Amino acid sequence: MLRIAIPNKGTLSAPASQMLKDAGYRQRTDPKDLLCRDEANNVEFFYLRPRDIATYVGSGDLDLGITGRDLLVDSGVPAQEVLDLAFGGATFRWAAPAGTLTSADEIGGRRIATAYPGVVERYLSEHKLEADVVRLDGAVENAVRLGVADLIADVVETGTTLRQAGLVTLGDPILRSSAILIGREAAGETGPAAQLVRRLQGVLVARSFVMLAYDVRADLLDQATALTPGIESPTVSPLHREGWVAVQAMVRRSDTHKIMDALYDLGARAILVTDISNCRL
Ligand SMILES: Nc1ncnc2c1ncn2[C@@H]1O[C@H](COP(=O)(O)OP(=O)(O)OP(=O)(O)O)[C@@H](O)[C@H]1O
Numbered sequence: 001m002l003r004i005a006i007p008n009k010g011t012l013s014a015p016a017s018q019m020l021k022d023a024g025y026r027q028r029t030d031p032k033d034l035l036c037r038d039e040a041n042n043v044e045f046f047y048l049r050p051r052d053i054a055t056y057v058g059s060g061d062l063d064l065g066i067t068g069r070d071l072l073v074d075s076g077v078p079a080q081e082v083l084d085l086a087f088g089g090a091t092f093r094w095a096a097p098a099g100t101l102t103s104a105d106e107i108g109g110r111r112i113a114t115a116y117p118g119v120v121e122r123y124l125s126e127h128k129l130e131a132d133v134v135r136l137d138g139a140v141e142n143a144v145r146l147g148v149a150d151l152i153a154d155v156v157e158t159g160t161t162l163r164q165a166g167l168v169t170l171g172d173p174i175l176r177s178s179a180i181l182i183g184r185e186a187a188g189e190t191g192p193a194a195q196l197v198r199r200l201q202g203v204l205v206a207r208s209f210v211m212l213a214y215d216v217r218a219d220l221l222d223q224a225t226a227l228t229p230g231i232e233s234p235t236v237s238p239l240h241r242e243g244w245v246a247v248q249a250m251v252r253r254s255d256t257h258k259i260m261d262a263l264y265d266l267g268a269r270a271i272l273v274t275d276i277s278n279c280r281l
């Protein structure tokens with residue numbers, strides 16, 4: 001049975017469960033449950049703190065896990081990113097009180113508060129800098145005003161928490177994080193892990209593409225399909241109406257309206273958009 005770790009609480013917990021449900025897996029019904037067996041798919045889900053997930057996967061006690069890229073890097077364990085799951089996006093950044101530090105080059109010799117000492121220490125060693133890392137559990141933004149640190153390194157999503165604490169970001173993000181599927185090795189081509197990855201990839205594609213269908217005059221087909229090339233190739237079917245064809249193609253959800261406008265301007269009609277609930281490409 002494939003054994004998979006997923007977050008029991010926090011930002012990544014609900015979207016991770018939802019994504020697995022969308023991929024056809026059974027998920028717990030009570031948020032207090034710590035285990036859920038999906039007999040039909042031969043998978044067992046263990047609900048764990050996101051910070052601990054890399055540890056279980058790195059040790060080989062669990063086969064796969066869903067956690068944040070920043071947490072994987074922080075753990076330093078021998079597990080690798082198998083698939084970017086495209087939710088839980090955040091940056092990990094330096095921040096200091098406005099008007100104090102002006103560049104990330106100035107962090108050497110300072111006191112840095114963080115709940116991610118592994119990420120900070122990796123950066124310091126890569127940049128040959130020395131600094132005093134103050135390890136905290138959370139609410140790190142308070143550390144500077146309470147006098148225990150000169151700057152912080154923390155997760156920034158909207159930036160609201162930083163602003164409220166009078167802090168401003170310093171330099172480029174240390175890393176860009178999102179929820180990822182991790183394993184000790186790549187998932188390969190066959191077997192239960194590969195099947196899970198394919199199912200999750202199907203959900204990712206279904207979320208970021210829609211199916212577009214329209215009718216267009218046959219002499220405009222080349223121009224129309226240049227706008228909607230599809231992933232492999234668009235489907236073109238004859239219409240009963242002389243000189244017209246029907247076209248179907250997948251397009252990026254974010255481009256839908258722009259493409260519909262362009263198709264309409266070209267002369268296409270009966271332009272229909274349909275959500276894809278799942279797919280296997
Ligand atoms: N707004 C956010 N705040 C915190 N973590 C976030 C945010 N958006 C995405 N994440 C990601 O969630 C993971 C941290 O999850 P974790 O459950 O440890 O903290 P949390 O969601 O802040 O919950 P809590 O602090 O209540 O334990 C990291 O990978 C982080 O990048």
Ligand SMILES: O=P(O)(O)OC[C@H]1O[C@H](OP(=O)(O)OP(=O)(O)O)[C@H](O)[C@@H]1O
Nearest residue numbers: 138139140155156157158159160161162
């Ligand atoms: O940029 P923002 O949208 O404001 O989000 C980022 C903040 O949210 C998280 O804190 P959380 O509320 O989880 O508290 P914690 O520090 O105790 O984890 C994170 O640690 C940052 O403080």
Ligand SMILES: [Mg+2]
Nearest residue numbers: 010011138139
């Ligand atoms: Mg938090």
